Amino acid sequence: NYLAGLQAEENDVTDDARTYELANYAIWAAQKGAIIEFSWLANNPAFPDVADSYNTSCDGYALLAELLPGRALNSVWVKWLDHLTDFFNEMKFEDGTKVPFIFRPFHEMTEFWYWWGTDCNTVDEFLAAWNYTRWYLEVEKGNDQILWMYAPSKPSDLPEEFEEYYPGDDQVDIVAWDRYSKNTTYSSYIEKDCAKVVAMAKSHNKVAALAETGIWEGIQHVHNEDWFMSDFLNPVISECPQLAYAMTYTNFYHQSEYFVPSKGQKTYSGFVDFHDSVHSVFLGDELWSATGYSEDMTSRTMKRRN
Template sequence: MKKYLSLLFSIIILFSSCTKEEDLFDINAERLPLLVTNPNNFADQNINQQTRDLYNRLIEITQSGIAFGQQQPFGTGNNFPVNNELDNDFFEVTGDHPAIAGFDLELIGLQPEGSFLEGFINQFAEKVIQAHENGSIITISWHYANPNGFSLLGDRRNFNGIVTSLLEGGQFRESFIQRLERAALLLNRLVDTNGNPIPVLFRPWHEMNGDFFFWGEGFRTTEEYKQLWRDTVQILSNQFNVHNLIYVYAPNFVSSRSEYLRNYPGDDFVDLLGIDVYDFRNRRFLNTAIKNLQIVEEIATEKNKLFALTETGLTNLVNNNWFTESLYKAIRSSSISYAMIWRNDMTNFFHAPFLGHPSEADFNEFLNKEIILLSTELF
């Protein structure tokens, strides 16, 4: 008897775990875009007109649908920029460019002074300008290399106190200022063919509620993180005259409103709210994504700010129907302005299908949904 009870209990648990994914999904839920008014102030008080125009454009886009994009859609991967590019998977599969094209400043702090740095900036700017000319909205994140050893990922054993050392009076303050100056050189070089500055959704110090970066939880105080963010905004705008940035605050997935706001540096230093939610193949993605987007939407509504799913994806697309059965269900009724999947590096690390991949048809079906917008569908 115990054997059969045990078997029955196992079946119930298995069934529950399989159906739990659908708990928060409502097939009848409708997307009601946020009624965001034009902001009276930005984090950068001297923001240029082109960047103001981008924010207002995002307000309009949000009324029609969700701009969809990918990090580094040129296939240049972790070594961006490099001469030997991988295939342009996104365009080859879809015939269109992403509405959002993501880039990262992770290598800028590791370039030697002189011709190497100049070459890096030139190549980086060239790719951003190309993406802009293709109709994509540009977003740039910054996986800031740990100054204690200058490693990209680093060892958690040398994460403690790094944020403190970047603040006023700290050991690495001068290095911090120098890297911001390098970033400013690049950001101010982003100019289109008509000579106008290219606006950027700038997402520094992201996923700060995790413990995988030196600016994450447990390696600094909450107030130190907030000051680091404020310093970044003020130094770039006031000292280095960078005025083409919309500042995006983006934690990793959270369990509550209070967790989302724990490290929030204040309304005067943030222009757009974001959240990063990945599918870790634990049957929780759909519920986690829906819950997190609901949390952020509530906060965004109160603060009169746009919000976005700033990073998402299923590494290597082991579920061939992930885009229609998971991602679309997660975002279809949300009023996010945009969603962005992570990059393609190689055939054993990718987030968009390449030609011949089994999820290619599902990806295009997802992109053909009325609310999902690519570059040619923006206005």
């Protein structure tokens, strides 16, 4: 899920209806054995009062450098990290155990379209901001329930950047990537990306994953009913069966643009085959239910909340 709305100047997470319900939902899903992942599209701290300003201009700042202690945007950044911590602390089971989750900050940093990307920052500035953000959340605020995911964009197109932006083995738990493409090129890009990411993850003794993916502007444009088998699962199994998991983009409320089909839509039958394949594991599958993580999570009791 994308974390948003946690950056308002007057935000009180415990009183915010959306974040309260999101915390409840995360606890509910974790108790069923699901893995929780959050991506944070943080607002641009140079424009702290502008909603959804994550892709706005640099305004003359080297923005990531200004997040560090003693710099112009540090107080704004720290306040937002404190709000995140308040939210994370809402996600606890009845016995007080924190819900573990994957955190994917600064994603697609090897491209230009976000304020934390290449138009506003150098590689060294990114690395310093990543390390500081992790230190603050993990050491200063005690968030020890997080696995940190490094997820640049298009690693086979940007192989040097993929390696240059890597924060370090002590700063990353999961090496992943984001990839969108037109239907005609999707599977070939996935195969090339897979080779790059799995090799790097293996060399650094990290978990490999496909953090965010899909057909550009949605799978509703695809006419191949077997797409999830022929263009997604088969290339992955062929080139990188070591992937721990893959996550699609979201289905929007209006359903004119979607990334996972519903019953009756063109690619639904292929998605069912993908779900039923011996090469895929979904929540509820016996293989997943027998894992230590699933057994631990499902043994927990949801915290009773008013």
